[in-house]
Amino acid sequence: MAQQEEHRQTDRSLTMSRAMVEAIAHEMREDDAVFYMGEDVADYGGIFDSTEGLLDEFGPDRIMDVPISETAYIGAAVGAAQEGMRPIAELMFVDFFGVGMDQIYNQMAKNTYMSGGAVSVPMVLTAAVGGTYNDAAQHSQTLYGTFAHLPGMKVVVPSTAYDAKGLLHTAIRDDDPVVYMFHKRLMGIGWLPAPDGPKTGVPEEAYTIPFGRADIKREGADVTVVTLGLHVHRALAAADSLADDGIDTEVIDLRTLVPLDIETICESVAKTGRLVVVDEDYRSYGLTGEIIAGVAEAELAALDAVERVALPDVPIPYARPMEDEVVPDTDDITAAIRRVRSDE
Amino acid sequence: MAQQEEHRQTDRSLTMSRAMVEAIAHEMREDDAVFYMGEDVADYGGIFDSTEGLLDEFGPDRIMDVPISETAYIGAAVGAAQEGMRPIAELMFVDFFGVGMDQIYNQMAKNTYMSGGAVSVPMVLTAAVGGTYNDAAQHSQTLYGTFAHLPGMKVVVPSTAYDAKGLLHTAIRDDDPVVYMFHKRLMGIGWLPAPDGPKTGVPEEAYTIPFGRADIKREGADVTVVTLGLHVHRALAAADSLADDGIDTEVIDLRTLVPLDIETICESVAKTGRLVVVDEDYRSYGLTGEIIAGVAEAELAALDAVERVALPDVPIPYARPMEDEVVPDTDDITAAIRRVRSDE
Amino acid sequence: MLGVTELQDMYETMVMARYYEERLQEEYLEGKQPAFDISAGPIPGELHLAAGHEASGVGVCHHLRAEDTVTAPHRPHHIAIAKGIDLKAMTAEIFGRETGLSGGKGGHMHLFDPNVNFACSGIIAEGCPPAVGAGLAAKKRNTDSVAVAFLGEGAIDQGAFLESLNLASVQNLPVVFVIEDNDWAISMPKERVTDVTNGVQRAAGFDLPGTRVDADDVVAISDAATDAIGRARDGNGPSLLEVQVHRRMGHFMGDAEGYRPDADKDAATRRDSIERLETKLRANDIDDETLDELRSRARERVDDAIEWAKEQPEPEPSAAYEDVFSSPPSEDPERAPSVADTGGED
Amino acid sequence: MLGVTELQDMYETMVMARYYEERLQEEYLEGKQPAFDISAGPIPGELHLAAGHEASGVGVCHHLRAEDTVTAPHRPHHIAIAKGIDLKAMTAEIFGRETGLSGGKGGHMHLFDPNVNFACSGIIAEGCPPAVGAGLAAKKRNTDSVAVAFLGEGAIDQGAFLESLNLASVQNLPVVFVIEDNDWAISMPKERVTDVTNGVQRAAGFDLPGTRVDADDVVAISDAATDAIGRARDGNGPSLLEVQVHRRMGHFMGDAEGYRPDADKDAATRRDSIERLETKLRANDIDDETLDELRSRARERVDDAIEWAKEQPEPEPSAAYEDVFSSPPSEDPERAPSVADTGGED
Numbered sequence A, B: 001m002a003q004q005e006e007h008r009q010t011d012r013s014l015t016m017s018r019a020m021v022e023a024i025a026h027e028m029r030e031d032d033a034v035f036y037m038g039e040d041v042a043d044y045g046g047i048f049d050s051t052e053g054l055l056d057e058f059g060p061d062r063i064m065d066v067p068i069s070e071t072a073y074i075g076a077a078v079g080a081a082q083e084g085m086r087p088i089a090e091l092m093f094v095d096f097f098g099v100g101m102d103q104i105y106n107q108m109a110k111n112t113y114m115s116g117g118a119v120s121v122p123m124v125l126t127a128a129v130g131g132t133y134n135d136a137a138q139h140s141q142t143l144y145g146t147f148a149h150l151p152g153m154k155v156v157v158p159s160t161a162y163d164a165k166g167l168l169h170t171a172i173r174d175d176d177p178v179v180y181m182f183h184k185r186l187m188g189i190g191w192l193p194a195p196d197g198p199k200t201g202v203p204e205e206a207y208t209i210p211f212g213r214a215d216i217k218r219e220g221a222d223v224t225v226v227t228l229g230l231h232v233h234r235a236l237a238a239a240d241s242l243a244d245d246g247i248d249t250e251v252i253d254l255r256t257l258v259p260l261d262i263e264t265i266c267e268s269v270a271k272t273g274r275l276v277v278v279d280e281d282y283r284s285y286g287l288t289g290e291i292i293a294g295v296a297e298a299e300l301a302a303l304d305a306v307e308r309v310a311l312p313d314v315p316i317p318y319a320r321p322m323e324d325e326v327v328p329d330t331d332d333i334t335a336a337i338r339r340v341r342s343d344e
Numbered sequence C, D: 001m002l003g004v005t006e007l008q009d010m011y012e013t014m015v016m017a018r019y020y021e022e023r024l025q026e027e028y029l030e031g032k033q034p035a036f037d038i039s040a041g042p043i044p045g046e047l048h049l050a051a052g053h054e055a056s057g058v059g060v061c062h063h064l065r066a067e068d069t070v071t072a073p074h075r076p077h078h079i080a081i082a083k084g085i086d087l088k089a090m091t092a093e094i095f096g097r098e099t100g101l102s103g104g105k106g107g108h109m110h111l112f113d114p115n116v117n118f119a120c121s122g123i124i125a126e127g128c129p130p131a132v133g134a135g136l137a138a139k140k141r142n143t144d145s146v147a148v149a150f151l152g153e154g155a156i157d158q159g160a161f162l163e164s165l166n167l168a169s170v171q172n173l174p175v176v177f178v179i180e181d182n183d184w185a186i187s188m189p190k191e192r193v194t195d196v197t198n199g200v201q202r203a204a205g206f207d208l209p210g211t212r213v214d215a216d217d218v219v220a221i222s223d224a225a226t227d228a229i230g231r232a233r234d235g236n237g238p239s240l241l242e243v244q245v246h247r248r249m250g251h252f253m254g255d256a257e258g259y260r261p262d263a264d265k266d267a268a269t270r271r272d273s274i275e276r277l278e279t280k281l282r283a284n285d286i287d288d289e290t291l292d293e294l295r296s297r298a299r300e301r302v303d304d305a306i307e308w309a310k311e312q313p314e315p316e317p318s319a320a321y322e323d324v325f326s327s328p329p330s331e332d333p334e335r336a337p338s339v340a341d342t343g344g345e346d
C-alpha cells in the first residue's frame, strides 16, 4: 500500500522497459554476483529493450551475449546460481522455451527440492511474451499456464512500469528461481507502441513488491475481473466503459502466478458474486481454469456466475483479422462482464 | 457401447502392454508407413514393454533404435509424417519432454495449423508416465496438464488394456499428432506389478475407440469422480469401499484430454451435484482446474460441492513415505468423496 | 558443369529473389510511415529479408526436384523461390491474405508448399530434424529423393542442428545441411558465439563430409551442391555444405543495425553475387538485351505476384478456428456416454 | 607422475567404489525376493551401479579440490565417492532416509553435496550446462576452480552436451568434459547410435583439445586428467577427455541384459582396472599386507555407511511439502490487499 502511495506521488514516469532496466542496473551496482546473459543483450540492448544501455556501464562480461544455445546458457545460469552467482538469463521469446525446457524444468525448478534445500538456485529467467503484432504461432504466445503449472519456479507477470521495477528487484534478490515474463506490447519499445497504462510513475530508488500479492487495479462492487499483463489494461478499459452503464467492475491484477493470491480474489468474489477471468494464454488446462477452480473450492456458495475470456485452443494465427479474433480484446471483456450480470 | 459389450464377451485378457503391442503390430502389418522409433525399443523391447516382441516380426528398420537425441528423432518423426509416413516415436519417460519440446510443440503440434491445413502430421508420440515406484522428481511425473494445455495435439491416457488397444488403433490411424501417455504402473511389466484393474478382456481383432468420449467406469447417483489413468482404479476402489456406507459414486474415466468430453461430466454432475476431480499431475494450473472450471461454466447451479485430489505443487520426492504422501491414494479419494457429501 | 542456359535460369531466379525482397521492403516500410509501428501497414509481423543470400538458395535448389524436401529458417524467401514455390500464394501469405499458402495463418516465417515440399519455420535450427525425417521417409520408401535443411551460421550452436547431423549420419540418410554464413546472428558476429572459424568444421565430428564455399559465387555453390546432393541421391549419405553469403539489409525490417560497422555493411553490398554472375554471363557472350529480358521477366513475376496478393481478401476472423486438426474431433450430436465395466478377467 | 602413496589412495578409493556397488546390489536385490518388485525392499526406485567405472571417477577426481565442481549423470556413485562426498549421508539418501543428503527427497540419481560441490541428475547430458555455469562462476570470480562434467558415451548425441562444448569453448571456461565410454547405452551399442568411433572426435569441431584413454587404466586416466584439469586451472580453457570403462553389471538392477552377448559381458569382467592397479602397486613393492589393509579400510567404510544408513529413520510424510523453495512465499496473516491506481503519468 505504502509503495503504491509513493508511486502516486512520484512525478517521474517511465516505460516498462526503462523501469526494468533501472532495477537491473541498481542490482548490478549493489551486487557483483548479478549478471545478464542472453542473445543480443549486449550491443543491441535486448530485442525488446530489456538491457538497453547496460552494456556501457557494465561491459560485456556482465551483459553477456551468448550463442543461440538456450539449453547451454540457461543451464549455465543454473550452475552459476548454485555457486552463489545471481544470473539473469533471457529467453528472447517465451515461445522458444522448448529448446531449453529441460534445463528450466528439470534443473532450475527442481534442484532446490531434489537437494532437500542443500542447494538453492537464485536466478531469474526473463522472457518476452504476448501477441497483438502478428508474429504468428511461434512468436506470440504467453504460456503463462505452462510455466505456472510446474512447481519450483516463482512466476511473475508485471503490467505496469511501477510493478515491473518492484517485482524485478524482488526477483533478483529472491533466493529461488523466478520466471519473469514481460509483455512485449507493454514495454514501450519504439517500434511496438504501448498503450498508456503501463507507463506509470516510478520512484528512482529501489523498492520491492512482495510476491503473492495481487493488486486491485480498480475497485468495484458488481463484478470481479481477474487478469494479468496486457489484459489488465484491456480490463480497465472495459471497466471504464461499463461504468457509464452503472456496472461497477473490480479489476484484479495477479502480478504473480506462483505464489497465487487466491485470497484477494475470493474476497472480491465474496463481495461481487460474479467472476470473469481474462487471460491471453490458451483457454484450456491453464490459468482461467485454475482461478475458477480456486474460487469454486473456497467460495462456491458466493459464486453466482462465471466466465472465462482467453485465447481459444488454437495456435496463434498470423493475419490481423484472425489474430484479433483470438486475442481477447476490450469488447470481449465487456461482453463477458455483461454476461455474468445478465441474470440480474 | 457396442465395443464395451464385446469386451465383456471376450474370454482372453491381456495386460495393457500386450494390448498396446497388439495394436501396433496390427497397424504395422496393415500399413507399411507405420514404424516405431525410440531408445531401446529394438532388442530391449521398450523399457516398459511397449514394443516387446516387435523386432522379431518387423526388423530393425521398422522397430528402430535411435540415438539419445530426442529433439532429432521426434523432429524426424514430424518430417517423416509430413511425407506421409505414420511414425510412432517414443519418449521413454514423459519427464524427458524438455529435451525435445520444441519439436513437439512448435512443429508437431502447430504445423497443421500454420500451414492452413496444407500439411498434416499423422504421428503418435508415446510416453510413459507416472509415479508410485520411487523414481523421484525426474522420472515420476504425468505432465497431463502440460501437454493438454498446448493446442494442436490430441492427448490420450488409457486406463485399461481394452481402452489402451482401441485408443492406440485410433491414434495410429488418426491424421493428427497424438500424444499417447501410458502409465507405467498399469502396463503389467514383470518388475513393476500392476493392480488387477488394467488387465481386461481384449478382442483379438482391431477396434477403435473414438477420441473425446469419456467412459463411465462405474455408474452412481451421489457423487461424480472424474479421473484418468492409474487413478481410475484407485477411484473405483474408493467407490467400492464407500458403497458399503451407502454412498453411490460415479467414476468417469476421461480417456482423452484433448478432445475433452465435458458433456459427459456435466451430465453426471447435473445428476449428483457433487464433483471430485482426481489427478496424478500437479494440482495447480492443470487438469483439476480445467474440469472444475468447465463444470462451473456449464452447470454452476447444479454444483453443490467440489473437491480436487491431485499431486500438490511439489516436485516428486524419492523416499516412500513422502512419495506416498503426495501421490493421491484410495484413502485420499475416499476422504474427498466424503467431504463433498458432508453437508447432507 | 553448368551450361549457359542453366546460368541464365539461375540469374533470372536470383534477380527475382533479390527484387522480391526489395519490393517487400518497400511495401513493408511504406505501411509503417511516419512512425515505424510493426502492427501497421499491409504486411503484418516481423519481416526477415534475404537480399544477399540469393546464391545459396539458387545454387543449391537448382539441383532439386519438386519431390525433394527443403526446410528453411526464418529468412526463407530466396530459398522458397529457388525451390519453385507458388509465388503468388506465398506473397498472399506474407500479406496475410485468404488465398495465401496457409490462408493467412502462417505468415512469412511459416510458408508451406507441399507441391514442392517446401517448409520453413521461425525457431533456430528447428527445420533440421524434420529434414532428417524427410530423408528417412525417402530411404524407407526406397526413392531417390533428398532433403535439404538450410540454416544460418548462428544456428550451428543449437542442439537441433547438432543432433540432426548425428542422426542423419548414423542412419546414412539422403540429407544435405546448408549453412548460410552471413557473418551475423542479429547483432552477434560469429566470432562472439563460437570458436570455430567456420561451421563446416563441425562435420568431421559427426563423420560427415563437409565443404565450404568461401565466395558468394553461385557457380561454386552449385558445384559443391551437385556433389552433396548427388551423394545423397546415390545413397551415400548426408553431408554438410557451408556457403558465404551477405546480409545486405538489417536482420529484420526496422533493424537500424547500430551494432554493425559501416565498413561491414558496405562490404556486404559490394560483394554482389548477382553482379558476379552477370560478369560470367557476359564472358559467355550473353548480351545486354538478353540480360535485360531475364531481369524484366523476373521483375514482372514479382510485381504481378505482389499486385495480385494485395488484391486478395483478408481471411474471415472465424477462419482462425479451423485447421487446428486435419481431422477435427467430431461433434456427434447423437453421442451416448460410454459405460463400461473394468477390472479383472471377464 | 603419481607417487606410490597416491596410487595407494587411488586403489583404496577404487576398492571402496567397487565394494559400495556390490553391497548396494546385494541390499537392493535382497529386498526384491522372491519376485523382483521395484517398489519393494530397503532401497527405493531405480539403481544404476557403476562397477567397472572406478578408474574414471578416481583418475579424474584425484586432481580436484573440494571447491571444484563436479556434475555426474545417472550412474554417479563412483564419481561421488572419488569427489569425497559424505558417504554416510549419501548412503542414507540412497536408502531414502531422513538424514540423507537431501533428506530422502533426491535419491540415487539426485545426490547433492555442496560441501564438495558435487551434484548429479537423471536426464542424459543434463549436467553439462550447469558445469559450464560453474566454470563461468569461477572465471567471473577469478578463482582457479574448475568444473568437471561426466557423461556416458550414449550422451554424446544430446544437444545439452554439444551446446555446452561450444559455450565453454567460446567463453574459454575452466571446464573438463569426461565421457565414460562403457560401450553401451542401456541396450544400444555405441555403433548403433553414432558413426564416430569415439566421442572425442567431436572435440575439434568445437575447437577443444580432446584426449581418449583407451585402456581402463587409472594411471593413464589420471595423467590425461592432470593435463586437462591443469589446463583449465591455468585459464587455458576447456577440454574433452574420453575414457574407456566397462559395465560389469546390468544397466540398472533388474536388467537381465538379454541384448548383450556373453562374450561382451565376460570381457567387461576380465578387464578389471582394480586388478590392473594392484599389479602396478605390487610392481612398486606394495606387499599383500598393505593391500589387504587398504582393502579392509575401504570395505569397512562402506559397511559402516550402509549399516548406519539402514538405521536411519525414514522421513516424515509431511516433509514432502518442504524445500520447494529456499525462501518460501510468506504466509503473512496481516496481509492487506494491495490497491493501486494504474494508467498514465501521475
Ligand SMILES: Cc1ncc(C[n+]2csc(CCOP(=O)(O)OP(=O)(O)O)c2C)c(N)n1
Residues within 6 Å of the ligand: A039, A068, A070, A092, A096, A099, C074, C075, C122, C123, C124, C151, C152, C153, C154, C155, C182, C184, C185, C186, C251
Ligand atoms: C531457439 C531460438 N533462439 C533465438 C531465436 C531468435 N532469433 C531469430 S533469428 C536469430 C539469429 C539467427 O542468425 P543466423 O542463424 O545466422 O541467421 P540469419 O538471421 O543471419 O540469416 C535469432 C537469435 C529463435 N528464433 N530461436
Ligand SMILES: Cc1ncc(C[n+]2csc(CCOP(=O)(O)OP(=O)(O)O)c2C)c(N)n1
Residues within 6 Å of the ligand: B039, B068, B070, B092, B096, B099, D074, D075, D122, D123, D124, D151, D152, D153, D154, D155, D182, D184, D185, D186, D251
Ligand atoms: C534425455 C534422456 N533420454 C533418455 C534417458 C533414459 N536413459 C537413462 S540412462 C540411458 C543410457 C545412457 O547411456 P550412457 O550415456 O552411455 O551411460 P551409461 O548408462 O552407459 O553409464 C538412457 C537412454 C534419459 N535419462 N534422459
Ligand SMILES: [Mg+2]
Residues within 6 Å of the ligand: C152, C153, C154, C180, C181, C182, C183, C184, C185, C186
Ligand atoms: Mg547469420
Ligand SMILES: [Mg+2]
Residues within 6 Å of the ligand: D152, D153, D154, D180, D181, D182, D183, D184, D185, D186
Ligand atoms: Mg554407456
